[in-house]
Amino acid sequence: MKEPLLEVKGITKKFGNLLANNDVSFNVNKGEIVGLIGPNGAGKTTLFNCITGMYKTDGGQVFFRGRDITNMAPDRICKQGLTRTFQIVKTIKELTVRENVMTGAFLHTNRLKEAEEVADEILELTNLREKAEQPGNSLTIADRKRLEIARVLATRPEMLMLDEAMAGLNQTEIREAMELCLKIKREGITLLIVEHIMEAIMPISDRIVVLNAGEKLIEDKPDIVANNDEVIKAYLGEGYHAKSKKY
Amino acid sequence: MNKKKILFILLIVIALLPLAIKSNNFRHIMILFVLFAGLGEAWNIITGYAGQTSFGHAAFFGIGAYTSAVFVWKFGILPWYGLLAGGIIALVVASIVSYPAFKLSGHYFAIATLAIGEIILQVFVSWDYVAGATGIMIPMKERGLLNMQFHPRNKLAYFYIIFALFVFVLIITYLVESSKMGFYLKTIRESHEAARALGINTTRYKLYAMGISAFLTAILGGFYAQYVMYIDPFMVFPLSISMQIVLLTVLGGLGNIFGPIIGAAILIPLSQYTRIIFGGTGMGLDLIIFGLLVVVIACYQPHGLVGLIQNIRQKGVEEDERTPARG
Ligand SMILES: Nc1ncnc2c1ncn2[C@@H]1O[C@H](COP(=O)(O)OP(=O)(O)O)[C@@H](O)[C@H]1O
Ligand SMILES: [Mg+2]
Numbered sequence: 001m002k003e004p005l006l007e008v009k010g011i012t013k014k015f016g017n018l019l020a021n022n023d024v025s026f027n028v029n030k031g032e033i034v035g036l037i038g039p040n041g042a043g044k045t046t047l048f049n050c051i052t053g054m055y056k057t058d059g060g061q062v063f064f065r066g067r068d069i070t071n072m073a074p075d076r077i078c079k080q081g082l083t084r085t086f087q088i089v090k091t092i093k094e095l096t097v098r099e100n101v102m103t104g105a106f107l108h109t110n111r112l113k114e115a116e117e118v119a120d121e122i123l124e125l126t127n128l129r130e131k132a133e134q135p136g137n138s139l140t141i142a143d144r145k146r147l148e149i150a151r152v153l154a155t156r157p158e159m160l161m162l163d164e165a166m167a168g169l170n171q172t173e174i175r176e177a178m179e180l181c182l183k184i185k186r187e188g189i190t191l192l193i194v195e196h197i198m199e200a201i202m203p204i205s206d207r208i209v210v211l212n213a214g215e216k217l218i219e220d221k222p223d224i225v226a227n228n229d230e231v232i233k234a235y236l237g238e239g240y241h242a243k244s245k246k247y
Numbered sequence: 248m249n250k251k252k253i254l255f256i257l258l259i260v261i262a263l264l265p266l267a268i269k270s271n272n273f274r275h276i277m278i279l280f281v282l283f284a285g286l287g288e289a290w291n292i293i294t295g296y297a298g299q300t301s302f303g304h305a306a307f308f309g310i311g312a313y314t315s316a317v318f319v320w321k322f323g324i325l326p327w328y329g330l331l332a333g334g335i336i337a338l339v340v341a342s343i344v345s346y347p348a349f350k351l352s353g354h355y356f357a358i359a360t361l362a363i364g365e366i367i368l369q370v371f372v373s374w375d376y377v378a379g380a381t382g383i384m385i386p387m388k389e390r391g392l393l394n395m396q397f398h399p400r401n402k403l404a405y406f407y408i409i410f411a412l413f414v415f416v417l418i419i420t421y422l423v424e425s426s427k428m429g430f431y432l433k434t435i436r437e438s439h440e441a442a443r444a445l446g447i448n449t450t451r452y453k454l455y456a457m458g459i460s461a462f463l464t465a466i467l468g469g470f471y472a473q474y475v476m477y478i479d480p481f482m483v484f485p486l487s488i489s490m491q492i493v494l495l496t497v498l499g500g501l502g503n504i505f506g507p508i509i510g511a512a513i514l515i516p517l518s519q520y521t522r523i524i525f526g527g528t529g530m531g532l533d534l535i536i537f538g539l540l541v542v543v544i545a546c547y548q549p550h551g552l553v554g555l556i557q558n559i560r561q562k563g564v565e566e567d568e569r570t571p572a573r574g
Contacts, residue, residue: 103433112427
């Protein structure tokens with residue numbers, strides 16, 4: 001069943017002379033986890049911003065469920081069922097964990113009670129239930145990243161884009177985050193994940209897209225990507241080798 | 248004790264104080280205290296909850312004051328209608344000027360509100376229809392609640408009118424804070440990007456917040472005109488009113504329902520008594536002292552006096568919990 005949910009067609013984004021994204025195209029199919037990797041400064045976050053309408057693109061188109069969403073306002077794109085988290089967490093410090101999640105749940109209801117129920121469901125799914133009453137600013141970085149995911153999940157997206165949701169986590173926390181991604185996938189939500197930690201992204205992804213200096217280098221199955229010489233040269237030199245797979 | 252209970256007790260104390268102390272001067276201070284606490288609450292909606300700093304709220308205060316004054320002076324319409332009409336006009340003006348200003352980010356928005364406040368002052372100074380810089384004297388009518396006119400020594404009647412309006416402002420603030428809109432405003436304050444990723448139309452919600460804030464501010468301005476019975480543009484549109492609203496709320500606690508009450512309880516008596524001691528405008532001494540207080544608070548306790556009180560109470564609770572463990 002190769003049904004494209006998200007189609008990225010020739011996205012280009014310039015910052016002055018810098019080509020942050022250069023004619024990037026790929027699809028994400030329904031139910032997949034696609035990993036988007038590349039060295040620092042490759043343009044991954046910029047691409048996220050172009051897809052979700054945070055930046056105005058300088059060329060190319062984005063389709064979601066067959067609809068042209070190029071340069072549509074981010075809140076409208078969210079209402080279509082596509083949303084994302086941020087590399088830098090944006091926890092609402094004064095609100096409790098449950099209230100943070102409720103801000104997402106209000107997309108589909110005006111009632112406090114209903115938003116609370118949705119939030120509790122999501123907190124259960126993301127293993128944050130015991131921390132529901134804690135203020136947002138009391139959480140560890142791992143829990144904050146988890147809360148970011150919980151909050152956007154409460155908008156009931158069809159597809160979710162995660163920007164470095166595992167950066168700064170320890171081994172156990174990374175494993176838990178990987179499990180959460182697979183759990184979200186089982187809920188029927190399609191995922192596009194930007195991740196720096198190879199050991200985390202390779203095992204959970206169905207396909208990998210590699211970005212380098214703003215351009216797409218390759219798009220394939222994780223084991224093929226991990227063994228590609230160009231990829232290894234551009235990026236994987238940073239300690240990871242396909243030969244020494246530990247997962 | 249929960250928030251609602253504390254607020255309720257506080258309101259009862261405020262309502263009874265002018266009955267207990269029969270000095271007209273004291274009652275005058277109580278009227279100004281409640282008025283400014285209300286202005287702080289209204290301002291809190293756009294700046295405390297939604298995080299959009301407005302330095303121009305005197306504009307809405309003045310629009311409210313002028314509307315209710317003009318209604319009585321030009322058309323002989325009851326001031327109550329003037330209050331409502333002033334609120335609506337302020338809401339419309341706020342929406343029109345804020346819409347483009349909301350496209351500006353952070354500091355530029357604050358500067359824009361400052362400029363808008365000054366522009367509106369200048370408009371009223373040179374506007375003949377509302378008697379320009381001369382100002383408006385509200386004509387005497389039959390005394391009573393309907394005309395909002397009482398014997399000049401009957402401060403109690405004025406006090407209970409402004410107290411009722413204050414409770415109305417509090418109810419609206421409470422409804423905003425504890426509803427979907429309150430959640431959305433706090434999300435916007437934290438991050439526009441995060442808000443938009445949650446499907447929140449940030450411009451629309453900021454407009455709602457600004458509209459409600461301006462509406463309430465103008466109603467309080469309308470009362471002020473009826474209370475003092477004479478207004479000119481420099482009385483109701485000056486930057487100093489905008490600044491007093493900002494300072495008292497920041498001192499008390501931004502984004503907190505108790506903040507403006509605590510802030511006004513300090514600022515208003517302070518400025519009235521420096522006026523009595525130093526005469527005239529008090530040489531601006533009140534604002535100097537107050538500014539210093541705000542600087543100290545801002546450095547050590549960004550959540551204002553409310554934050555300070557919460558910290559002390561928190562420590563008390565922790566100690567109570569530790570006691571049995573020791574014994
Ligand atoms: N808002 C911006 N203005 C100017 N340059 C930017 C901006 N955002 C990103 N860049 C530049 O674009 C390039 C890609 O950045 P980014 O998308 O953040 O990379 P990645 O997320 O892959 O690490 C970098 O060289 C970065 O400095
Ligand atoms: Mg990035």
